[in-house]
Amino acid sequence: MTAPVLREMRWWDLEQVLDLERALFPEDAWSPGMFWSELAHARGPLATRRYVVAERPADGRVVGYAGLGAAGGLGDVLTIAVAPEAQGGGLGSRLLTELLRHATAFECDQVLLEVRVDNTRAQKLYERFGFEPIGFRRGYYQPGNVDALVMRLTVQGTENRQDG
Ligand SMILES: CC(C)(COP(=O)(O)OP(=O)(O)OC[C@H]1O[C@@H](n2cnc3c(N)ncnc32)[C@H](O)[C@@H]1OP(=O)(O)O)[C@@H](O)C(=O)NCCC(=O)NCCS
Structure with a gap:
């Protein structure tokens, strides 16, 4: 099957995104309002x-999504998710690569x-990209x-930019 294509999330994706969100984060799914508010800050x-x-591409189905926030030189991976049937095939890695490109x-x-x-699965993915644990939020x-x-x-x- 052809690999999923990565593109900008638009408001018309939210129905599919919210279905995945509720399935993947049953205890603390983001609300539609949260996604709308996030997308309002994603253009311009x-x-x-x-x-x-x-x-x-075959059926237009959204099988993953991810979001990055950025301010003052600091990026934040706000969310990353892959549909259960599409996990383990490298899509999470592709999404994270795309977020880091934006960062x-x-x-x-x-x-x-x-x-x-x-x-632990997500932590392993982040570690592979060089993320290091720095603390806990209780x-x-x-x-x-x-x-x-x-x-x-x-x-x-970029780490030595102030010095150079
Ligand atoms: C975390 C998450 C986004 C990872 O997505 P993914 O598409 O499974 O990620 P990848 O396939 O890139 O990598 C995950 C695993 O697949 C393996 N993998 C990558 N490419 C592969 C391939 N071509 N064939 C087989 N396995 C592969 C990786 O080695 C990795 O294995 P490991 O975790 O056992 O070490 C996904 O599991 C998910 O949506 N989980 C639920 C939501 C969630 O927890 N989000 C993170 C919140 S912080």
Whole structure:
């Protein structure tokens, strides 16, 4: 089957994105309003967000999505998700690569993310990209009171920019 194509997320993707969101994050799914608000900050010269979807060319189905926030040289992986049937085939890696490309375009020196302490699969993915654990946020995920592991990536080639 042809590989999914990555492109900008638009409002007309939200129905499919929300279906995936509820399936993949049953305890703390983002609401439609949260996605609308995020997309409102994803266009124009003052944009602080980039959201992408992975679309299957054969039927137009959205099988993954991801979002990055950026401000003051600091990036934040806000969300990343792949449909269960599409996991383990490298799509999560492609989405993360795309977010990091946007982080570079935003001139981020560092990219942070929060991940549930029990989500070892996602943590392994981030580690492969060079993210390192830097601390915890206690009770970050509600309901459930699950801690977040905070991970940080220093974006290559920008870490000494102030000195040079
Ligand atoms: C975390 C998540 C986004 C990863 O997406 P993914 O598409 O499965 O990611 P990848 O395929 O790039 O990598 C994941 C695994 O597949 C393996 N893989 C990558 N390419 C592969 C390929 N071509 N063939 C077989 N396996 C492959 C990787 O080695 C990796 O294995 P490991 O985790 O066992 O070490 C996905 O599991 C997901 O959506 N989970 C639920 C939501 C979630 O937890 N999001 C993160 C919140 S912080």
